[in-house]
Amino acid sequence: MLELYNTASRHQEPFEPVDGETARVYSCGPTVYDFPHIGNLRTFVLNDILCRYLAFKGWEVHHVMNITDVDDKTIAGALTQGVSLSEYTQQYTEYFFEDLETLNIKPAWKYPRATDHIKQMQTLIEKILDNGHGYEVAGNVYFDISSFADYGKLSGIEPEELGGGEYTRLDDEYDREDAGDFVLWKAAKPDEPSWDSPWGPGRPGWHIECSVMSMEYLGPTLDIHTGAVDLIFxxxxxxxxxxxxxxxxQFVRFWVHGEHLIVEGEKMSKSLGNFYTLRDLLKEGYSPQAIRHQLLTAHYRQQLNFTLEGLEQSERAMQRLNTFIERLPRLPLPQGSSKEAGERIDEARSNFEQVMDDDLNVPGALGVVFELIKDINTLIDAGELRDQDRVVLRDFLVQADSVLGLMTNQLEEAEREPALDEEIKALIAEREQARNDGDFARADQIRDQLTAQGIILEDTAEGTIWRRK
Ligand SMILES: [Zn+2]
Structure with missing residues (x-):
């Protein structure tokens, strides 16, 4: 049974969707003012692994991730570039989706944008006011934390500790009755985009965006809410x-938080020159496959020390994996199945699920796959792998990769290629026959066709051999 560490209870607890069928998952998405850095991407990969594993367990997954396309940073960015807010955020939204695709992150069920939900945000704010949990001052609406007895239950913060100081990224800490009160609606400032509201023109606070977009699509109680640890408070x-x-x-049943990554042992920062986006790493020649692998090498609740040396190791690990997958369908194997191989694959299958059930232990799951490959190589060398075992093995790899997402392309490619080989062999045989029959026009036609497919033929004394261009 799957267990997840729940930040709210500070315990690992058995997880099941509340309705037994559909896991309702919400993840704080990007603020689209810049390229995501690899720390952000680590969190997005965690969301991906979580949702893939929920699907692996047989549940329907409704995963919603918001796009924050209005806040201080996006507004400032648009002003600096002299373009409209939507024009500015659109380009970064596209880069974000490109990065997800590059890292083989499965698309969420929905990606709602904040600016498409302003009306719903106003409705929720009105409800909060009606229920006596907020107040308005000069066009700003605040949440009154003293009215909410449970305030602090997730982070462990005592509301009394919030008596001033630097505790929030919001810039309008004025006119509040209590220093811990936070903004729900901000009155418009000159030159900033704004929307009409019952409290005058303004825009939503950042926090209200997530409350609205999660409950809009997933209902009042979410099964799981994810984010990076710095979002807890x-x-x-x-x-x-x-x-x-x-x-x-109750708003959320399970809070799942991903730890940060550091780079070469230090906090990532632009001034230290250790700040990487995905594009920076691709430009250096690293493969998306190795980058994804490197992001998976630490448990999500552990800090990950991202290093270029680690990335090189991931490249080598992925090369080994790719070579194995490529070679597997082409091995000439005896017919039937071997007891030893069958048992070894079964063992891996059950270990894989066991470690993943244990709060998504991905490094453990990678270990299971790589250990299995090592042992299978030994069996191949000993002539102990048979053609039926190969089918079972491939089955397991496909299943494991539905979670890991590391070898999707390689597995599909390897499956296609042997079929292609058969087709090529048939054409070469047909060409040989045509030449024997003196039908050189047909023989040339076949050669041209294969050349167009990138296949080079060489006629040797032993017959025709072929290779890829
Ligand atoms: Zn959020």
Missing amino acids: PHHENEIAQSEAATGQ
Whole structure:
């Protein structure tokens, strides 16, 4: 049974969707003002692994990830570039989706954008006000944390600790009754995009976006909410306060938080020159496959030390994996199945699920796959792998990769190629026959056809051999 570490209870707990069928998962998505850095991407890969594994366990997955396309940073960026907010955020939204695809991250069920949900945000704010949990000052609407007894239950923060100081990324800490109160709606400033509201023109606060877009598509109670650890406070604490103050129901059953990564032992920063986007690494010649692998080498609740040396190791590990997958369908194997191989694959299958059930232990799951490959290589050398075992093995690799997402292309390619080989062999035989029959026009035609497919023929004393261009 799958167990997940729940930040809310600080324990690992058995997980099942509340309705037994559909896992409702919400993840804080990108603020589209820049390229995601590899720290962001690590969190997105965690979301991906989680959702893939929920599907592996047989549940339907409704995964929603928001796109924050209005906040201080996006507004500032648009102003600097002298373009409209939507034009500015559109380009970075596209880069974000490109990065997800490059890293073989499966698309979420929905990607709602904040600016498409302004009306719903106003409705939720009105509900919070009606329920006595907020107040308005000069066109700004605040959440009154003293009205919400459970405030601090996720992060462990005591509301009394919030008496001023630097605790929030919001810039408008004025006119509030309590220093811990946070903004739900911000009054418009000159030159900033704004929307009409019952409190005058303005725009939503950042926290309200996530409460609205999660509950809009997943209902008042989510099975799982994910994000990076730095979002626990204030963002997630505030999401809980807003949502539960409005609905009176539990907002989230499981909070799953991913740890940060550091680079070469240090905090990633532009000034240290150790700040990487996916594009930076691709430009250096690293493969998406190795980058994804490197991001999976630490358990998600552990800090990951991302290093270029580690990335090189991932490249080599992926090469070994690719060579194995490529070679597997072409091995001349005896017919039947071997007891030893069958048992070894079964063992791997059950170990894989066991480690993944244990709070998504991906490094453990990678270990299971690589150990198996090592042992299978030994069996191949000893002539102990048979053609039926190969089918079972491939089956397991496909299943494991539905979670890991590391060898999807390689597995598909390897499957296609032997079929292609057969086709090529048939054409070469037909060409030989045509030449024996003196039908040189047909023989040339076949050669041209193969050349067009990137296949080079060489006629030797031993017959025709072929290779890929
Ligand atoms: Zn969020």
